[in-house]
Amino acid sequence: MSIFQRKNIVAYSDEQLIKEIECGNEAAFNLLYERYSNKLFRYFFRLLGNDRAKAEDFLQELFIKVLNNAHTFSSTQKASTWLYTIATNMCKNEWRNTENRQRLMRQFEAWEHQSKNALDKLQSQHLARILDKMMSQLEEEERLVLQLRFQQELSIKEIAAIINIPEGTVKSKLFYLLKRIAKQLKTNPML
Numbered sequence: 019m020s021i022f023q024r025k026n027i028v029a030y031s032d033e034q035l036i037k038e039i040e041c042g043n044e045a046a047f048n049l050l051y052e053r054y055s056n057k058l059f060r061y062f063f064r065l066l067g068n069d070r071a072k073a074e075d076f077l078q079e080l081f082i083k084v085l086n087n088a089h090t091f092s093s094t095q096k097a098s099t100w101l102y103t104i105a106t107n108m109c110k111n112e113w114r115n116t117e118n119r120q121r122l123m124r125q126f127e128a129w130e131h132q133s134k135n136a137l138d139k140l141q142s143q144h145l146a147r148i149l150d151k152m153m154s155q156l157e158e159e160e161r162l163v164l165q166l167r168f169q170q171e172l173s174i175k176e177i178a179a180i181i182n183i184p185e186g187t188v189k190s191k192l193f194y195l196l197k198r199i200a201k202q203l204k205t206n207p208m209l
Contacts, residue, residue, distance in 0.1 A: 032097030
């Protein structure tokens with residue numbers, strides 16, 4: 019791009035730049051990046067707990083979204099509104115994912131605590147025989163998950179790799195199996 023063309027594009031509004039980006043104009047993209055990168059970095063930085071690396075990653079991801087989605091920009095809205103809406107939605111998704119990870123970790127830790135208490139009770143021979151009978155009534159994959167976790171003492175990650183299922187599925191199966199076993203023990207302790 020010549021200097022003359024560069025001067026012309028500098029005068030473009032942000033909205034015009036996005037329309038140029040839609041047409042593949044790299045200079046328009048670079049100029050929009052120059053105009054907004056610092057502001058958006060600071061925005062991400064504050065909203066993401068002053069995490070510089072994450073803010074940089076989000077900034078890059080946002081501008082990739084701009085490249086890939088310039089065609090969705092409506093000329094009836096301001097470019098800044100569009101950019102900050104994308105940025106805000108990215109942060110909301112991150113918060114939601116973080117909250118879900120934290121909630122799952124709390125549930126898993128509670129489950130591990132409950133399962134440890136349940137395992138302590140299973141030390142007696144009587145309960146071991148009951149467990150064996152219950153195990154015979156489980157589906158093959160359920161038995162396998164319980165045996166790998168509690169008899170072989172493998173990690174969730176190892177079990178997931180062995181059975182070829184996601185770690186979350188292993189955690190979920192263990193949680194519901196222990197819950198079901200505890201319920202059976204409460205309702206029919208002599209099984």
